[in-house]
Amino acid sequence: MTVKSKPKASVVLLAIVNIASAIGLVYTTHLVRQSTAELQALREQSYQLDAEYGRLLLEASTLGSHARVEAVAVDQLGMQIPKQEQVEVIEVQP
Amino acid sequence: MSEYQTASWRFGVVTAVMAALPLALVARMAYLQILPVEQGYEFLQKEADARSVRTVEEPASRGLITDRNGQPLAVSTPVTTLWVNPRHVDYDALDVREIAKILDVDFGELKARFNRYRNRQFMYLARHLSPSQAQQVLELDVRGIYSQREYKRFYPAGEVAAHVVGFTNIDGQGQEGIELALNEQLVAESGSRRVVKDLKGNVIREIRQEKAPQPGTDIRLSIDMRLQFQAYRYLKEAMVRYQAKAGSIILMDAKSGEVLAMANQPSYNPNNRSTVTGEQLRNRAITDVFEPGSTMKPFTVGAALASGKFDMTSIVDTSPGRIRVRNKTIVDPVNYGEMDLAKIITKSSQVGTTKLALELEADEIRDVMASAGLGQAVGSGFPGESVGVLPYRDKWPLLEKITMSYGYGMSSTALQLAQAYTAFANDGERVEATLFKRNGESPKTRVFSKEINDELTAMLQTVVEPGGTAKRAQLQSFTAGGKTGTAHKVGKHGYDDHRYTAFFAGLAPMNDPKLIAVVVIDEPSQDRYYGGEVAAPVFSQVMQRALEMTQTAPDKAAANEVATL
Numbered sequence: 001m002t003v004k005s006k007p008k009a010s011v012v013l014l015a016i017v018n019i020a021s022a023i024g025l026v027y028t029t030h031l032v033r034q035s036t037a038e039l040q041a042l043r044e045q046s047y048q049l050d051a052e053y054g055r056l057l058l059e060a061s062t063l064g065s066h067a068r069v070e071a072v073a074v075d076q077l078g079m080q081i082p083k084q085e086q087v088e089v090i091e092v093q094p
Numbered sequence: 095m096s097e098y099q100t101a102s103w104r105f106g107v108v109t110a111v112m113a114a115l116p117l118a119l120v121a122r123m124a125y126l127q128i129l130p131v132e133q134g135y136e137f138l139q140k141e142a143d144a145r146s147v148r149t150v151e152e153p154a155s156r157g158l159i160t161d162r163n164g165q166p167l168a169v170s171t172p173v174t175t176l177w178v179n180p181r182h183v184d185y186d187a188l189d190v191r192e193i194a195k196i197l198d199v200d201f202g203e204l205k206a207r208f209n210r211y212r213n214r215q216f217m218y219l220a221r222h223l224s225p226s227q228a229q230q231v232l233e234l235d236v237r238g239i240y241s242q243r244e245y246k247r248f249y250p251a252g253e254v255a256a257h258v259v260g261f262t263n264i265d266g267q268g269q270e271g272i273e274l275a276l277n278e279q280l281v282a283e284s285g286s287r288r289v290v291k292d293l294k295g296n297v298i299r300e301i302r303q304e305k306a307p308q309p310g311t312d313i314r315l316s317i318d319m320r321l322q323f324q325a326y327r328y329l330k331e332a333m334v335r336y337q338a339k340a341g342s343i344i345l346m347d348a349k350s351g352e353v354l355a356m357a358n359q360p361s362y363n364p365n366n367r368s369t370v371t372g373e374q375l376r377n378r379a380i381t382d383v384f385e386p387g388s389t390m391k392p393f394t395v396g397a398a399l400a401s402g403k404f405d406m407t408s409i410v411d412t413s414p415g416r417i418r419v420r421n422k423t424i425v426d427p428v429n430y431g432e433m434d435l436a437k438i439i440t441k442s443s444q445v446g447t448t449k450l451a452l453e454l455e456a457d458e459i460r461d462v463m464a465s466a467g468l469g470q471a472v473g474s475g476f477p478g479e480s481v482g483v484l485p486y487r488d489k490w491p492l493l494e495k496i497t498m499s500y501g502y503g504m505s506s507t508a509l510q511l512a513q514a515y516t517a518f519a520n521d522g523e524r525v526e527a528t529l530f531k532r533n534g535e536s537p538k539t540r541v542f543s544k545e546i547n548d549e550l551t552a553m554l555q556t557v558v559e560p561g562g563t564a565k566r567a568q569l570q571s572f573t574a575g576g577k578t579g580t581a582h583k584v585g586k587h588g589y590d591d592h593r594y595t596a597f598f599a600g601l602a603p604m605n606d607p608k609l610i611a612v613v614v615i616d617e618p619s620q621d622r623y624y625g626g627e628v629a630a631p632v633f634s635q636v637m638q639r640a641l642e643m644t645q646t647a648p649d650k651a652a653a654n655e656v657a658t659l
Contacts, residue, residue, distance in 0.1 A: 057166060058250070081639075
């Protein structure tokens with residue numbers, strides 16, 4: 001009896017392990033798909049951000065061009081380059 | 095009984111048939127999935143992969159070029175290129191008018207293009223679109239229109255730094271400037287990945303990365319954009335004022351040899367090169383040579399001092415203001431009479447310099463100029479860099495020695511001239527020039543001893559003071575020194591009488607020189623062509639602003655004093 005029941009138990013065990021591994025495989029595949037989708041989305045986002053950065057850089061360089069900054073400073077803000085007599089040189093004690 | 099026998103025979107047949115069926119099934123399965131036969135599993139796997147496995151390209155961006163403070167000068171931004179496989183297009187559903195509207199192109203032209211390519215398999219619809227513009231076309235969901243991601247080079251500084259930075263072609267290969275010189279470092283290699291895609295084109299599984307994308311290396315130049323802009327602006331103004339043909343400015347850090355600004359006229363917009371000519375493309379400060387003329391006189395005087403045959407008290411009699419050497423007469427504008435060495439520089443006397451040269455060996459003069467870096471490549475690595483000419487003879491014809499002493503019969507670029515003048519800012523040691531941000535010590539070459547250099551810088555300072563040839567080079571609030579130069583341009587038949595190059599090389603402030611500037615104005619018109627008249631005022635403007643912007647403490651007394659001069 002004991003001799004007969006032993007293989008039976010191991011077969012059941014193996015069957016369970018087998019099914020568990022099969023479900024595990026399905027599950028990890030699912031996880032991989034999810035992660036892949038997420039990776040794709042992030043790649044796309046990185047590309048979009050890159051494009052956005054390029055656009056902003058363009059804008060910043062247009063708005064921040066030295067010619068424009070100078071024109072705004074002089075015309076709109078009424079600024080001027082300090083004249084010699086307006087400059088105080090301060091000695092800094094080390 | 096017989097019934098039994100029949101039954102047993104039938105049973106055998108049924109068993110055999112029943113057994114054969116799964117066997118056939120197994121055999122078929124083995125044929126399709128295991129056995130290495132034609133149209134077996136390998137073939138089937140391949141066919142399956144061909145329908146789902148794709149190699150996708152991963153574009154990598156070209157290296158960034160920045161100025162010394164990290165301000166971008168050349169940037170790669172992502173763009174989208176749209177292309178068409180005309181054979182996949184459903185022409186009934188194609189709305190060319192709509193596409194033409196989005197792309198802002200002529201409808202008729204686009205339609206003609208579609209017709210022309212009708213039987214081909216590839217046609218660019220539009221290259222380098224902004225991603226949002228491309229998206230609008232893709233949203234029309236036309237079969238046969240595909241997109242490809244690429245990078246486009248953009249130059250935020252535009253024409254101001256165009257000559258230094260250069261540009262790339264549409265395929266991202268450097269064509270000019272640093273973009274060309276350092277193309278190998280800047281260039282990016284796109285990678286590729288094998289992926290499995292589903293019916294909708296979504297990636298569902300990554301198989302492997304076949305090649306990692308290799309972005310280009312970033313390059314940091316020695317240029318300071320704030321100074322570059324000022325240099326460019328004053329040069330451009332001068333071009334209009336003197337109606338000159340071309341011009342260059344170099345601003346150099348006197349201690350490190352780093353080029354802080356390098357501007358040329360005429361320039362061009364690197365972001366839109368449809369009308370660019372070769373004249374505009376040249377980085378004249380590096381590629382164009384001229385005879386350095388009078389700017390070489392301080393080196394001859396330095397050689398005279400080093401020879402021991404002259405000192406600061408030596409008197410040279412230049413009467414009657416001209417001297418004949420072989421069959422050539424060398425003249426001063428007026429008879430300066432007796433001069434000491436300092437006055438020869440102050441007045442830029444041809445006769446005085448000639449008399450010094452007559453007493454010296456040609457090699458004594460040449461050696462000083464050679465150690466100042468003339469006639470040798472600066473090694474900027476810049477495409478088209480000129481080496482200039484510094485003659486060398488076993489036996490020097492007398493006239494050649496004389497012409498060399500005042501800077502003729504030789505040639506130099508503006509960059510070489512600026513580099514040579516760093517000697518005056520470093521106690522007689524010349525610093526190697528560079529276009530890249532320097533880390534650590536700059537290589538130096540001794541040109542003069544410190545004592546001689548102190549005497550020479552004092553002479554250079556008198557040039558911009560009252561009585562000197564370049565009063566207009568003086569700065570509002572800083573002491574300065576330098577030397578003017580004017581060279582006849584060489585035409586088809588030797589020197590051209592009416593075409594000149596005017597230039598000025600100088601440094602400031604004199605107590606501890608911080609910047610070197612070289613200004614070259616090519617073919618100024620309007621009757622003014624002397625370096626002291628044309629190039630010196632530009633030097634004064636640029637140097638004053640540059641020193642202010644670099645927070646240098648003024649070392650000269652009140653401006654109202656200057657104003658009365």
